[in-house]
Amino acid sequence: MDPVIVVGAGPVGLALALSLAAQGVPSVVLDEGPGKDEPRPVRTAVLRPDIASFVTGLGCTTVRDEGARWVAWRSMRRGQLVRRVGFGESPAEVPSPVHIPQHALTRGLRDAVAASGLVRVVPDSRLDTLEQDAEGVSVHTSGPGGTWWRGSYAVGCDGARSTVRKLLDIRFAGRTAVERQAVVALRTELPWPGEALLHRLPPWRASGDEVTARPLQDGVWRLDWLLPPRAELVTPDALLGRVRDTLAGWCGSTPPYELLDTGVHTVHHRLARRWRVRRAFLSGDAAHLLGALGTQALDEGLRDAQNLAWKLARAWHHGASEVLLDSYQTERRSAVAARLRTADQSLPILRGGAGLRGWIPGTARGHDALVADGHVGRGPLGAPPAYPHSPLTPPYTESHIPVGTGLGAPAADICVTAPDGATVSLRDRLGKGRLLVVLVAPGTGVWDRRHWLTAGVMPRLAAAVSALPLDAELLVAEDYPGAPAHAVLLVRPDGHLAAAFNGVQPAQLYAAAEAVRGEAGGGEPGVGAGSSGAGGADAGVAGAGAAAGVAGGRGADG
Template sequence: MANAPEQSVIVVGAGPTGLALACELAAAGVSCTVLERRLAPSTQSRAMGLYSRTMEVLDLRGHADALVALGRPVSRMVPARGARVDFAELDTRFPYLNVIPQSRTEQVLQQRALDLGVTIERGTEVFGLTQDGSGVTLQVRAGGGEWEESADFVVGCDGAHSVVRELAGIAFRGRTYDIAPVLADVRLRKPPPDDVLIVSGGGGVVVSVPYGDGLYRVAVARRDRPWTREPVTLDELSEVLTRALGFDPGPYEPEWLARFKIHQRIADQYRIGRVLLAGDAAHLHSPLGGQGLNLGIQDAVNLGWKLAAEVQGWAPVGLLDSYEVERRPQAERILRATDRATRAATSASAGVTAVRRAVLAKALSYRRVRKVAGETISGLRNGYVRRGAPGGGPPVRVGQRVPDLTVPRLGASPVRLYSLMRDGRFLLLDLAEDGRRAAVTEAWGSRVSPVRVGVPVPELPGVSALLVRPDGYTAWVDGPEGPGGREERLRRALHQWCGVEGPASVVAGAAEAAEAAGAAEGRSQEPAGAEQA
């Protein structure tokens, strides 16, 4: 390319995944532009729920409180009659499914991105892409004109029909189900219980989610209802609900009626050169369980700090490639799980349905099983533990989620761990009295934020130091203090994760971005609370 890139990263797609990624990059001090084909943000509810772990990773950057104010907590899921999963039993600041229309999630993330200095260009269509070793050039058009945009990297967050994926030549393999669910946001005269309810039988499944103001998100999938372009009517919705539930819930005043196809697909690669994919552009699966939005946002938070490190020139070898290494297995697991669940829930066999209900009811009658099921569904059990990974044993392992602990600090008041990570840096907790490991991090400048704890933390028994990744997972952990080598062990970990030593200026702008994020957080909570009221 003849010209230098105009910005560090172009994100294509201003849905939740693209906006979350833009926020991550901007918080790290990376210049970012978002290109979006739509002229205005979507007003449709679309994806509806943010699970506990997704709320936690959003809380790392200060997005969560505004989303809580705009959402509705649902503490229980009923996956079959007589079976329940209680999110209220989970050990997290967010022990529930936060039911919030996708349009409101986009609203919160877009405002935060703008506050952080992200440029969002709407009504802009990408139609060409070329790349070489120094950057990527996109051909774009809007308002009758055409031009080029260039960047160091481009990330396709442009959904199931991703233009970026197609232009990059990345295959999207999988299949389409032979059923076409009906989707509605509607009021019900005889509503089901105030939970996330999943009822199956007779070759069909109904999912009902309450989201406030008397409205319910209802999805009905039946094997005897193939795809058609005919619009959904209220009479059709009433008929399929009655067949599935055994009674007419009386749907009325629909705000949205739609019919959609279910795909199960995954991209052959999440990265090719300087082009990457995230969210629905990288993977699609059955919506049963509501995991798609959550998977995409967690893609963004995993990718953001790694891509920022690459742009800023301090990333260790292989760090950016670890995005696919870590996130692809998560997508494959969700694809397998939702496929099995969809097949079982829409089985025409009365025997299969009866056995499924009995097994679920029996298993979930045990509190321990309910807790594990809740942690799995909500994402709290997800992690990136790999064979042979260095680091301690229980209770903390490398790649494991770090809970939002209350952190004591020498000379300062205790604080929530997640509130220490607003700027997207690594966090070192030094629990030793002498604070020598906190001092070691000075050689890495502003890439690492050290906190001198100086006392044992009850939730971290046997831990003397903990290095937390910007996405809230354990990078390195040191056990009880032993003879010598403490600082050297930390240096090896910092080389592995944060590259070679360098000046603070290597991430210039991150502190300013964090300050802007804090100010934006204060502003965003006020109107959010007012709207909720």
């Protein structure tokens, strides 16, 4: 069968190709550039813990070696500390995100691609034609080696000005210049080593109403200043003045610093009307632009790749139902639309025009919490998305039980015992296109594996797992949040919880696996994307009907 054609060699395109390779699917990555990226310290990415684990599992060692994990998130208002959120590994603490320069992330993904035997990257290849038929796609590239390429599917990961999206004639509705930020990367010492900071209404208001400081490795910090709407161009002298005023405000006097890079980041909010047209798909900035109030564009793009890869792999190896392929758009577009809708509804309140709201006691603290949530990874602006109404949701039966994770949400990263007896994290078993079946069996950790494998419910559960219509792996856990003993959890290949059962229920487990592969289903189905459906309301982007042009430029987080 022909390989999958991935258009674009940014982090999203490379991650998609690597995820397909991990599931035995070859791909051709068409890179419009020369095959290498110029280092830009000011362009960084914040990855939530589950996405950092996903990228690391693809063989990208730079996430571990060059990414910074924060000690805490500090929110300040004027001269007062509003809250401090500690990051850590204990259940009482929020897991730390990973902050990494985007060029380091891309380099790590390129190194992993070079070590893979199933990914071919073709530099200096600009797409100019895309044609589809019942068996696959044909694309033509211009450039020194311009030629036709044949693939089974095509995925446009080619950024905000996506050629794939234009060739598919898909509207990219939304708003331009939602926010503007002046950005610098510098090396210095701040009073809060390893802690990220959001400072609203600082006493030295000459530098603006809001500034964010986020640490990287080796004493490097990224600083962002929110610019007023319709502000004039930021001159080098004005930017240096912001740096000196801000550092002096935090440290008492301006400490020594080394300026590494500068830029101006313009945030656009846009959402593609469709993410799938027959055998062609959109991912990353080609499908959506966001970034106001701490939302992370690249993190969302990598979630696109994680969601789409196992579905394309299933289609490539075994064929797939339209329900399974359509579910990519239904799930991911709805999740991103909800982020955009929340941000668009919050911006008028948080960025002025609040009127009497600013005088209501407690309102300021609530506003600060909302702004911080997007950065910290909580709430509607920052928490990992759930897909409770996915068409892949298994039909409800009396055997289903509630656990600490909602249906469609990412499963908790618990310790599990693998078939080879190794104790690993649940996330370590993802990425291979397999379902994970987890038995909650307290006390198994004190017994030798050879004893409990043949005891109790294990033989019956092992037989049920071996009969499932998708490849599946049986794991055992001492406990799971909110789950009783002998509960059985079904986790999708992308780590989202599909179902939880009270004990071993072979028939219900089989039906749930059928639903996950799109052959049966119970959730609220989205509009099909094979023809003209949108898979979600355009209300998620304010002013969507008024702007159909393509947003210019990629942001510093993009």
